[in-house]
Amino acid sequence: MLAYTPLRKLALLLALVGLVGGAALVMGEPFQPLTPSRETLRLRVGAPSPSPPPLSEAHMQNFSQVLNLIEQHYVEPKPSKEIIYGAIQGAVSALDPHSSFMTPEEFRELQIETKGKFSGIGIEITLKDRILTVVSPIEGTPAFRAGLRAGDQILKIDGKPTRNLSLTEAVKMIRGPKGSKVTLTINRPGFPAPKDFTIVREIIPIRSVKARIVEGGLGYIRVANFQDQTDQDVRGYLTKMHQKLNPMRGLILDLRNDPGGLLEQAVQVADEFLSSGLIVYTQGRTPQQNMRFYARPGQPGEDRSLPMVVLINEGSASASEIVAGALKDQKRAVVAGTKSFGKGSVQTIIPLEDGSALRLTTALYYTPSGQTIQDKGITPDILLKEPEPTDAKALQALREEAMERHMRGEGITDKPWNQPLTLADLEQDMVLKRAVEILRNWPPKIVAQQPAH
Amino acid sequence: MTHPGLATFFRRLALFGMLAGLSLALMAVPRPLSASPGPESYEALRLAAEAFYEIGQKYVQPKDEGELMQGALRGMMNALDPDSSYLTPEEFQEYQRGGRTAPAEAGMELIFKDHLLTAVSVLDEGPAARAGLRPGDHILKINGQLVRNLTTQEGMRRFQGPPGTVIRVQVLRNGLPKPLDVSLTLEPLPPPKLASRVLTGDYGYIRIPYFHDDTPAALAAVLADFRRRQPELKGLILDLRNNARGSLEQAVRTASVLVGDREVVSTRGRKGTESQIFRGKERDLALKKPLPMVVLVDQGTARGAEILSGALQDHGLATLLGEKTFGLCGITRAFPLKDGAAVIMTVAAAYTPKGRKITGNGLVPELEGKKPAPGEAPPVPPAVEQDPWVLQAVEFLRGGPAKAKR
Numbered sequence: 047m048l049a050y051t052p053l054r055k056l057a058l059l060l061a062l063v064g065l066v067g068g069a070a071l072v073m074g075e076p077f078q079p080l081t082p083s084r085e086t087l088r089l090r091v092g093a094p095s096p097s098p099p100p101l102s103e104a105h106m107q108n109f110s111q112v113l114n115l116i117e118q119h120y121v122e123p124k125p126s127k128e129i130i131y132g133a134i135q136g137a138v139s140a141l142d143p144h145s146s147f148m149t150p151e152e153f154r155e156l157q158i159e160t161k162g163k164f165s166g167i168g169i170e171i172t173l174k175d176r177i178l179t180v181v182s183p184i185e186g187t188p189a190f191r192a193g194l195r196a197g198d199q200i201l202k203i204d205g206k207p208t209r210n211l212s213l214t215e216a217v218k219m220i221r222g223p224k225g226s227k228v229t230l231t232i233n234r235p236g237f238p239a240p241k242d243f244t245i246v247r248e249i250i251p252i253r254s255v256k257a258r259i260v261e262g263g264l265g266y267i268r269v270a271n272f273q274d275q276t277d278q279d280v281r282g283y284l285t286k287m288h289q290k291l292n293p294m295r296g297l298i299l300d301l302r303n304d305p306g307g308l309l310e311q312a313v314q315v316a317d318e319f320l321s322s323g324l325i326v327y328t329q330g331r332t333p334q335q336n337m338r339f340y341a342r343p344g345q346p347g348e349d350r351s352l353p354m355v356v357l358i359n360e361g362s363a364s365a366s367e368i369v370a371g372a373l374k375d376q377k378r379a380v381v382a383g384t385k386s387f388g389k390g391s392v393q394t395i396i397p398l399e400d401g402s403a404l405r406l407t408t409a410l411y412y413t414p415s416g417q418t419i420q421d422k423g424i425t426p427d428i429l430l431k432e433p434e435p436t437d438a439k440a441l442q443a444l445r446e447e448a449m450e451r452h453m454r455g456e457g458i459t460d461k462p463w464n465q466p467l468t469l470a471d472l473e474q475d476m477v478l479k480r481a482v483e484i485l486r487n488w489p490p491k492i493v494a495q496q497p498a499h
Numbered sequence: 500m501t502h503p504g505l506a507t508f509f510r511r512l513a514l515f516g517m518l519a520g521l522s523l524a525l526m527a528v529p530r531p532l533s534a535s536p537g538p539e540s541y542e543a544l545r546l547a548a549e550a551f552y553e554i555g556q557k558y559v560q561p562k563d564e565g566e567l568m569q570g571a572l573r574g575m576m577n578a579l580d581p582d583s584s585y586l587t588p589e590e591f592q593e594y595q596r597g598g599r600t601a602p603a604e605a606g607m608e609l610i611f612k613d614h615l616l617t618a619v620s621v622l623d624e625g626p627a628a629r630a631g632l633r634p635g636d637h638i639l640k641i642n643g644q645l646v647r648n649l650t651t652q653e654g655m656r657r658f659q660g661p662p663g664t665v666i667r668v669q670v671l672r673n674g675l676p677k678p679l680d681v682s683l684t685l686e687p688l689p690p691p692k693l694a695s696r697v698l699t700g701d702y703g704y705i706r707i708p709y710f711h712d713d714t715p716a717a718l719a720a721v722l723a724d725f726r727r728r729q730p731e732l733k734g735l736i737l738d739l740r741n742n743a744r745g746s747l748e749q750a751v752r753t754a755s756v757l758v759g760d761r762e763v764v765s766t767r768g769r770k771g772t773e774s775q776i777f778r779g780k781e782r783d784l785a786l787k788k789p790l791p792m793v794v795l796v797d798q799g800t801a802r803g804a805e806i807l808s809g810a811l812q813d814h815g816l817a818t819l820l821g822e823k824t825f826g827l828c829g830i831t832r833a834f835p836l837k838d839g840a841a842v843i844m845t846v847a848a849a850y851t852p853k854g855r856k857i858t859g860n861g862l863v864p865e866l867e868g869k870k871p872a873p874g875e876a877p878p879v880p881p882a883v884e885q886d887p888w889v890l891q892a893v894e895f896l897r898g899g900p901a902k903a904k905r
Contacts, residue, residue, distance in 0.1 A: 105565065105568045108568065108836050108837065108838055109568065109571065109572070111836055112575060112576070112842055113540075113544075113575075115834050115842060115844065116575075119768075119769070119832070119834070119844060119846050120579060120583075120769065120844055121829060121830075121845045121846055121847055121848050122769060124578075124579060126543040127542075127543045129575050129578055130543040130547045132575045132578025132579075133547055133571040133575040134546070134547060134550045134574070135648075136571045136573045136574015136575060136577065137551065137554065137567045137568075137571040137574065138570070139614075140562075140567055140569065140570030140571075141554070141558060141562065143645065143647070330557075331557070331558065331559055332557070335557075335559075396557065398546060398550060398553075399546060399549055402546070404550060404553055404554070406553065406554065406557055406558055407558065407559045408559055410559060
């Protein structure tokens with residue numbers, strides 16, 4: 047049985063399923079190339095791994111000729127590192143859209159984001175009417191304890207006006223080393239004058255999982271992305287729900303607009319609901335990239351008598367597709383929503399000598415039934431379309447409305463998990479409402495018609 | 500070793516680079532600086548070697564090295580500035596045949612910058628303008644294909660071809676939630692028509708949409724026409740917004756019409772090699788008696804238009820109104836490589852007569868153009884008579900409240 051041997055676990059940690067968009071999520075430690083060393087690679091000759099033909103003399107000469115031309119003739123001296131970063135970036139973009147190069151600074155930022163925690167004060171912020179505004183303070187963080195509230199306007203950070211700051215710049219200024227202080231000048235309706243809040247920074251966990259319960263013994267778990275703590279949080283909510291609902295009668299796992307994240311976490315989340323069998327396998331160029339991941343028994347979500355609906359849409363990608371694909375193929379859950387994005391490649395982070403890194407596509411992955419996800423995506427068992435906004439303006443209006451609700455603490459996942467979703471909440475999200483109906487009228491027709499496995 | 504791997508190869512490359520650099524340094528006697536790669540460039544080369552090794556070994560499928568190398572060279576040149584490009588042998592042949600005189604085109608000045616293909620300017624009434632494209636638009640896809648690691652040269656070439664060619668583009672525009680899909684048809688472009696009119700009976704307005712060899716004569720003709728008017732005009736408004744097409748020579752000849760034999764622009768390279776001063780010619784001067792002048796500029800004002808604006812500004816002949824210009828007027832040169840490919844590289848920067856560097860910096864107008872309130876930006880360019888910046892310019896020329904800041 048190919049369960050988790052330590053080596054496999056290491057490989058797992060190192061492999062990652064990248065994101066679709068710009069924001070980035072990555073693996074945890076340790077940051078090492080997937081292959082232990084070049085020497086061992088050479089020893090494993092068994093199957094001839096096709097190696098590219100050597101560079102021609104002409105290529106080599108071109109490269110160094112261009113470098114020399116730049117050094118001699120470019121209008122101003124240019125650090126050679128910048129030029130080489132450009133060269134690596136250019137080479138990588140000749141590969142595929144998911145491979146990329148990260149400068150040391152970009153790589154550091156990525157590590158912060160994937161570790162699932164950072165040092166700051168614990169607020170979500172946005173630009174509302176061009177004013178830096180608190181969306182919500184995260185419960186239990188220094189910002190929450192200091193009394194910051196949703197809707198507070200941040201006029202200054204450490205005395206510096208925020209008027210012309212971008213969101214990224216503001217985030218950078220608010221974050222800082224643990225134990226250091228930041229002063230926010232806050233404007234709030236009811237304040238006679240803006241007031242300073244001085245707050246000590248702490249390690250803030252980033253939660254990728256939120257949950258609610260629904261009348262009738264149902265649970266709702268929303269995974270925003272797959273990072274270091276995701277599986278642990280999913281399991282935590284499952285255990286708490288089992289205790290609170292007793293018995294739990296159904297579960298909705300919401301993976302809509304979840305762009306993916308760590309392969310390891312996708313495998314573990316799928317494993318929460320499966321007791322055996324294949325979850326996913328990968329195929330790459332070298333034998334080390336060919337991995338098979340199997341489920342193990344003993345998790346709280348495995349009981350097949352617990353009906354389950356997985357929600358996906360065209361924004362669900364990579365890690366989300368692994369989970370949806372495994373649960374669909376093993377007939378553990380009914381997958382509902384719209385066809386997923388279709389990103390079926392695995393990226394490995396390869397740190398380079400100077401602290402920069404490559405994010406390189408190293409393998410493709412396949413669902414247990416041997417389906418590639420690349421470009422095809424996961425087709426839902428039950429098609430549930432989100433109501434179409436009539437035009438771009440309506441879409442913008444919808445977004446603003448959702449943001450307003452969120453700032454009033456009235457979004458679907460803004461209340462404590464053990465407070466049941468009301469009918470009014472469900473009216474905000476028609477797809478979720480349909481999913482609840484499916485669970486209440488279990489089993490759905492589509493499953494009843496198929497022979498059970 | 501029968502199969503020298505990439506790493507070995509790059510080790511050799513690094514060495515080769517060092518040797519080549521050294522020998523060059525020895526040959527070029529009076530310039531001992533910078534020719535030989537120091538420890539810093541050796542480290543950079545080692546990094547490239549490491550990256551290429553990893554890609555060669557671990558990428559999901561074997562990759563053609565020629566393609567990788569081409570990508571690397573493109574990336575390297577793109578890291579310099581938007582005017583510097585790598586050209587494949589085919590692209591270079593095309594370039595030598597005279598890239599600019601394409602039979603038909605879309606009518607846009609595009610640059611590849613920060614990994615994006617962006618329209619600096621969209622030529623008045625050209626196919627792209629009629630399809631609804633605007634300066635500042637980013638081109639995401641061309642005929643369904645994602646734009647990746649292009650160069651400015653190649654980006655421009657994608658929008659040239661036989662007349663009647665239909666090109667589908669996907670465009671990302673600031674402020675729109677979703678990308679736009681538009682189609683445009685390539686057309687042969689006629690020489691630019693200078694638009695001119697007299698506003699409120701007193702002020703002459705001239706728009707140069709882009710520069711052409713005939714522009715100086717056309718401008719002189721408009722000025723002659725203006726001079727015959729009675730009563731005399733009290734001022735001029737020269738509209739150089741959204742004008743990113745114009746060579747240094749065209750700019751200098753056009754400037755002659757307004758500044759006579761004074762200096763228009765100078766260029767300077769890294770080691771003084773490309774230093775040159777460009778002056779106008781007295782016999783070209785058409786504006787014999789200077790009139791108060793406002794030049795309208797914006798982010799789409801680049802290259803020749805910046806040279807002209809800078810000269811007028813520095814000689815105290817005009818006040819600039821609008822927003823900061825693009826800062827795109829480097830002097831480039833093509834360097835052929837051994838395999839028939841070439842690099843186009845910025846070898847000198849352009850400076851205004853008073854020595855301000857335009858390349859990379861742009862020009863800052865004395866008068867900031869009024870910004871429309873958010874959500875109020877007009878969907879179509881307004882008629883000249885209603886154009887807010889034109890109105891602002893007229894007000895300034897009348898000596899109204901819009902006084903210069905400096």
